[in-house]
Amino acid sequence: MTSATATELRARQDKGRKTAQNREKWAQGRTYISAAVILIWCLAPAYWMVVTAFREVGFTYDTSILPTHVTMDNFATAFDTSFGNRFGQALLNSVIIGTVVTVISLVIGVFAAYALARLNFRFKFLVLGFILGASMFPGVALITPLFQLFTNIGWMGTYQALIIPNISFVLPLTVYTLTSFFREMPWELEESARVDGCTQGQAFRKVIMPLAAPAIFTTAILAFISSWNEFLIASQLSNEATQPVTVAIASFAGAQPNQIPYTAIMAAGTIVTIPLVILVLVLQRKIIAGLTAGAVK
Amino acid sequence: MATELGPTSVKPPASGGTPIHHGPKGVGEDNKILSQGKWASWLLAPTIIALGIVIVYPIISAIVMSLQKDAGLDPATGLFTAGGPAGIQNYVNWIGQQCAAPGGGTVACPPGTLGGQFWSATATTFFFTIVTVTFETVLGFWMAMIMARTFKGRSMVRAAVLVPWAIPTAVTAQLWLFIFAFEGIANKLFNASILWTGSEWPAKWAVIIADTWKTTPFMALLILAGLQMIPADVYEAAKVDGATAWQRFRMITLPLVKPALMVAILFRTLDALRMFDLPYILTQGANNTTTLSILVINQIRQGFNSAAALSTITFIIIFLVAFIFVRFLGANVVEQSGATGKGKK
Numbered sequence: 249m250t251s252a253t254a255t256e257l258r259a260r261q262d263k264g265r266k267t268a269q270n271r272e273k274w275a276q277g278r279t280y281i282s283a284a285v286i287l288i289w290c291l292a293p294a295y296w297m298v299v300t301a302f303r304e305v306g307f308t309y310d311t312s313i314l315p316t317h318v319t320m321d322n323f324a325t326a327f328d329t330s331f332g333n334r335f336g337q338a339l340l341n342s343v344i345i346g347t348v349v350t351v352i353s354l355v356i357g358v359f360a361a362y363a364l365a366r367l368n369f370r371f372k373f374l375v376l377g378f379i380l381g382a383s384m385f386p387g388v389a390l391i392t393p394l395f396q397l398f399t400n401i402g403w404m405g406t407y408q409a410l411i412i413p414n415i416s417f418v419l420p421l422t423v424y425t426l427t428s429f430f431r432e433m434p435w436e437l438e439e440s441a442r443v444d445g446c447t448q449g450q451a452f453r454k455v456i457m458p459l460a461a462p463a464i465f466t467t468a469i470l471a472f473i474s475s476w477n478e479f480l481i482a483s484q485l486s487n488e489a490t491q492p493v494t495v496a497i498a499s500f501a502g503a504q505p506n507q508i509p510y511t512a513i514m515a516a517g518t519i520v521t522i523p524l525v526i527l528v529l530v531l532q533r534k535i536i537a538g539l540t541a542g543a544v545k
Numbered sequence: 546m547a548t549e550l551g552p553t554s555v556k557p558p559a560s561g562g563t564p565i566h567h568g569p570k571g572v573g574e575d576n577k578i579l580s581q582g583k584w585a586s587w588l589l590a591p592t593i594i595a596l597g598i599v600i601v602y603p604i605i606s607a608i609v610m611s612l613q614k615d616a617g618l619d620p621a622t623g624l625f626t627a628g629g630p631a632g633i634q635n636y637v638n639w640i641g642q643q644c645a646a647p648g649g650g651t652v653a654c655p656p657g658t659l660g661g662q663f664w665s666a667t668a669t670t671f672f673f674t675i676v677t678v679t680f681e682t683v684l685g686f687w688m689a690m691i692m693a694r695t696f697k698g699r700s701m702v703r704a705a706v707l708v709p710w711a712i713p714t715a716v717t718a719q720l721w722l723f724i725f726a727f728e729g730i731a732n733k734l735f736n737a738s739i740l741w742t743g744s745e746w747p748a749k750w751a752v753i754i755a756d757t758w759k760t761t762p763f764m765a766l767l768i769l770a771g772l773q774m775i776p777a778d779v780y781e782a783a784k785v786d787g788a789t790a791w792q793r794f795r796m797i798t799l800p801l802v803k804p805a806l807m808v809a810i811l812f813r814t815l816d817a818l819r820m821f822d823l824p825y826i827l828t829q830g831a832n833n834t835t836t837l838s839i840l841v842i843n844q845i846r847q848g849f850n851s852a853a854a855l856s857t858i859t860f861i862i863i864f865l866v867a868f869i870f871v872r873f874l875g876a877n878v879v880e881q882s883g884a885t886g887k888g889k890k
Contacts, residue, residue: 282691283702290705293758294712296730297720309728352595360592369585375593382596384812384867386819388841389860390599392853393606395845416599423592448584477713479822484842494715498826510723517716528711532704539710539763540770 294521301515308510322515331501331509334488335516338496342520344407345482345492346475349414350468353422358464361426362452366435376427383420387480390416395484405487413481418471425470425538429463466534473524493520604860607853611635615848628850635854639663659844663855666840667862669833673752673824674817680757681813685764686806690798692765693772706762714759718826721755725827748832752824759823760816764809771805772798811870818863837862 303310304317305325327336363369364376390413403409437459441451479494486495497516502509528535614631637643643651644660654661692703709717724731725741732738741747775797783793821838824830830839837859844852 276696279691279694279696282687283696283698286688286691286702287705289758290709290762293720293724294708296724297716300723309726311730311733356591356595359588363585363588367581367585367588369582372585375589379592379596381867382600384815384863385600386815386838386856386860386863388819388821388838389607389856390603392841392845392849392856393603393610396610396849397606412599415595419592419595419599473711477715479713479715479825480838480842483825484845494713494822497713497719498715498822500719508722508726510726513719514723517712517719520716521712524711525708528707529704532700532707535707536703536766540767 294525297514297521298518300511301518303511305509305511322511323519325509325512326516326519328512331503333496333500334491335493335496335500337489338491338493339519341407341410341486341490342476342492342494345410345414346472348407348411349418349475350471352411353415353419353471354464354468357419357422357426357467358460360423361430362456364423364427365430379420379423383417383424385416387413387417391481391484394481398485404485405490407490409485410482410490410492413485414475414478417478418475421474422467422471425467426463429467429538430460433459433463462534463538466531466538469527469531469535470538473528476524607857607860610850611854611857613850615850631850635851636858638851639855639858659840659847662835662840665833666835666837669749670818670820670836670838672749673756673820673836674814676753677756677760677817678810678813680753681761681764682806682810684757684761685768685809688761688765689768689772692769703766706765708762709759710762712759714822715826717755717759718823721751721758721823722827725751742828743832745832745834748828748834752827752834755827756817756820756823760813764813767809767812768802768806771802771809774805775801807870807874811867811874814870815863815867818866819859 299313299315300308301322302315302318302320304319304321307317310316326333329336360379364372394409394413398404398406398409433456435456437455438451441455442448446454476492477494478492479498482492482495483498486492493516497513497520500509500513500516502512612631612633612635614628614634616628638645638651638660640663641651642654642661642663644654644658646652688706692699692706712720722742723729725747726732727738727740731741739747741751779797779801780793783797788796819838820836821842824834824836825839825842828834830836830843835843837855841852841856841859844855
């Protein structure tokens with residue numbers, strides 16, 4: 249009698265434990281299914297770009313999921329200048345514009361970020377608000393006066409005409425991201441340096457700058473990406489010699505005027521994207537921290 | 546019960562926005578703040594000056610331009626007319642969709658002209674904004690909830706969401722143009738034969754889908770940063786009290802993540818209101834996908850001053866939306882972005 253109840257009880261407990269375990273397993277399973285859905289949603293279109301980039305032109309619309317009719321020709325076509333495309337030049341232009349914009353923004357922005365993160369002064373929130381507002385500023389509101397100004401002074405299609413407007417959104421992003429990185433740094437070290445006799449300027453250069461290097465590097469990448477991705481301003485103020493990759497890809501021409509050369513465009517897109525994607529994936533943690541801290545695209 | 550776990554009882558870790566006092570307090574504290582103020586103004590000056598040149602100057606310049614008439618040929622006489630002050634005529638023309646009539650005065654713009662597209666472009670811009678931001682918020686929230694869980698391969702998912710974000714919008718547009726091509730993979734997958742960029746609704750949906758794909762990751766990461774600031778013991782306490790999953794979501798997650806969520810929605814909304822690249826490349830603004838930004842760009846070569854008026858209107862619309870968000874919906878941008886930076890690890 250007693251032993252029977254004991255077994256029954258144990259059986260019931262086992263059953264209870266099993267349902268709990270099952271529920272746990274089921275929850276885990278659902279998480280994995282959801283994660284798979286996110287992975288497919290985010291990666292499938294990008295995968296399609298790469299697969300198409302490696303597909304022969306004649307099979308542009310092949311819809312088999314795995315790579316078929318693999319070729320490297322499209323990459324050669326992307327750099328081919330015989331249809332009026334200047335993709336190679338455009339790549340160089342984007343690198344020049346992105347680098348100059350990033351360097352200027354960092355050199356100017358690092359001081360502002362230091363002040364905003366470290367110093368006490370009146371109107372701090374006003375300045376922060378102004379800089380944040382600047383980063384949300386619509387590009388179209390700049391384009392008209394700049395278009396007229398640059399036409400008048402003969403700057404249309406020059407590099408400076410493409411660099412200056414980009415600073416309007418890259419600089420606020422830089423200041424904002426750096427400010428939030430700087431707030432998290434071990435500033436006690438600065439105090440110690442000052443106790444040891446450094447001036448505030450020396451403490452900044454000799455102690456803080458080396459510590460801040462990773463933050464600055466991440467910010468530089470975010471700044472470079474946002475300049476690299478710019479299209480609106482460049483589409484209006486550049487010419488064939490100075491156009492960046494975004495403009496070149498948007499207006500990519502093929503052999504037949506009424507046929508879009510998709511495989512070559514996807515090859516060009518792959519070239520433009522892959523280095524950035526690799527960089528972003530390697531620095532994933534830092535990039536996410538910078539992205540959400542600065543909270544600007 | 547769960548209701549006691551209101552937003553006031555739990556405070557996220559002290560925000561980074563609070564001023565940091567350092568050094569001994571007391572004697573000389575006032576002097577210190579004064580000297581810091583001086584330091585700060587020197588350090589901030591280059592940024593403020595640079596932004597003054599690249600932003601404030603163009604805004605003022607655009608406003609001045611928008612109050613001028615466009616020089617051009619008078620359609621009636623065929624003679625060149627100089628510009629000259631126009632008052633608010635350019636604005637009146639856009640809002641009333643009036644075009645210059647031959648021999649002076651204005652008439653309703655004939656269909657097909659840029660002047661007659663103001664309200665349709667405004668409607669399209671707001672339609673895109675509301676639909677994409679809604680999709681991105683819901684999807685982004687869901688993605689953030691998944692990414693906040695602990696499971697093997699979580700960092701892979703977090704890396705994957707960065708891929709759409711890292712691809713330039715111009716490339717994204719060409720990629721989706723190819724996906725939505727008549728013989729493309731989208732029609733094949735859904736066994737459909739839709740001319741995606743050929744008529745109004747498919748074209749609009751193509752833009753919406755491409756935009757949602759491109760920008761949901763950003764939304765998800767911002768919400769995830771907010772979710773990670775909620776201390777785990779709050780959930781434990783609620784569980785002990787017997788709150789269901791739905792109750793925990795509604796009573797804890799939502800109110801605590803709200804500040805971060807509002808900022809994310811604000812950023813995306815302002816970004817969507819200036820949408821340009823995607824519809825410009827995907828549909829060239831055809832089939833009623835012309836946004837205000839596209840209209841400004843199309844107008845530039847037909848008259849600077851009129852374009853300046855339209856860009857100023859666009860700017861005012863975006864400014865008003867931002868103001869409403871900050872003032873009435875409690876999106877505290879300045880403080881929140883300080884706090885997100887702090888909580889994110």
